Amino acid sequence: MLSMIETAIEVTEGRVQASVIAEIMAAGREMLRHPVDLLPYAREAVTALAADHRVVLITKGDLLDQERKLAQSGLGDLFHGVEIVSNKTPQVYRAAFARHGAGADQAMMVGNSLKSDILPALEAGAWGIYVPHALTWALEHAETPTTDSRFRSIPDLSVLPSLVDQLQTLP
Numbered sequence: 001m002l003s004m005i006e007t008a009i010e011v012t013e014g015r016v017q018a019s020v021i022a023e024i025m026a027a028g029r030e031m032l033r034h035p036v037d038l039l040p041y042a043r044e045a046v047t048a049l050a051a052d053h054r055v056v057l058i059t060k061g062d063l064l065d066q067e068r069k070l071a072q073s074g075l076g077d078l079f080h081g082v083e084i085v086s087n088k089t090p091q092v093y094r095a096a097f098a099r100h101g102a103g104a105d106q107a108m109m110v111g112n113s114l115k116s117d118i119l120p121a122l123e124a125g126a127w128g129i130y131v132p133h134a135l136t137w138a139l140e141h142a143e144t145p146t147t148d149s150r151f152r153s154i155p156d157l158s159v160l161p162s163l164v165d166q167l168q169t170l171p
Contacts, residue, residue, distance in 0.1 A: 001024060001025055001027075001028030001029075002062075003062075004024045004027070004028065005021055005024055005025075008020055008021065008024060032065075032068070035072065036069050036072040036073045038073060038075070039112070039131070039133070039156070039157060040156050040157065040158070041156055041157035041158040041160075042075070042157050043074070043075060044157070044158065045157040045158070045160045045161060046075055046078045046079070047078060048161040049160065049161055049164060050078045050079070050080070053164070054080045054081070054100055054101050055078065055079055055080055056079060056080055056081040056082070056083065056096065056100045056101075057070065057075075057079045057081070057082045057083070058083045058085065058088070058092075058093070058096055058109070059082075059083070059084055059085070060084070060085050060086060060087060060088050060116065061084065063084050066084045067084070070082065080100065081099070081100045083096045083099075083100075088116045088117065088120050088121075089120050090120045090121075090123040090124040091124075092120070093107075093109065093120055093121050093124040093126060094124045094125070097124065097126060103125075104121075104124040104125035104126045105125045105126070107121070107124075107126040107127065108121075108126060108127035108128075108129060108164070108167075109121030109126050109127070109128055109129065110129040110131060110157075110160060111128075111129075111130070111131065112130070112131050112132065112133040112136065113136065113137075113140040114130060114140070114141070114142040114143075114144060114145075115139070115140045115141065115142040116140060117130075118130050118145070118151065119142055119145065122145060122148050122150055122151060126150070127150045127151075127152070127167065128145070128148070128150060128151050128152070129152050129153075129154060129160065129163065130144070130151070130152070130153045130154070131153075131154055131155075131156060131157060131160075132153065132155075152167075
């Protein structure tokens with residue numbers, strides 16, 4: 001809500017009407033009431049991987065909103081760590097992978113945003129596993145890094161555990 005209000009103030013050069021701010025706040029409250037919808041197979045994939053691997057959630061956004069979403073998801077106890085960041089950059093990924101594991105070269109980022117999830121992770125030296133989603137914000141579109149040897153694309157999260165097993169056998 002705060003970001004929307006700040007944007008309204010900025011685009012109106014400080015002349016935003018109180019009624020518009022009230023509408024923004026109403027929309028924000030409605031978003032907070034909306035249930036968290038997991039991607040298909042998310043619970044199964046995280047459960048399977050957490051049994052043998054360190055699984056860390058790296059998400060960006062408002063701290064309280066991301067914490068709320070994690071609590072509502074019912075997956076919080078499955079993660080070995082949680083990082084809520086303001087921006088996903090190669091440096092942020094390197095630091096998180098170092099804190100939670102053996103470094104970027106031993107890490108994998110799985111996500112549905114090429115721009116925020118996959119490209120910075122690949123630049124950091126990690127694997128990038130892209131799970132396309134039908135609803136992708138226009139600002140998150142990017143060129144698919146098909147020539148990067150550490151890039152993979154999967155149709156959904158049901159195949160992630162077997163992909164992880166397969167990649168572990170690579171030299």
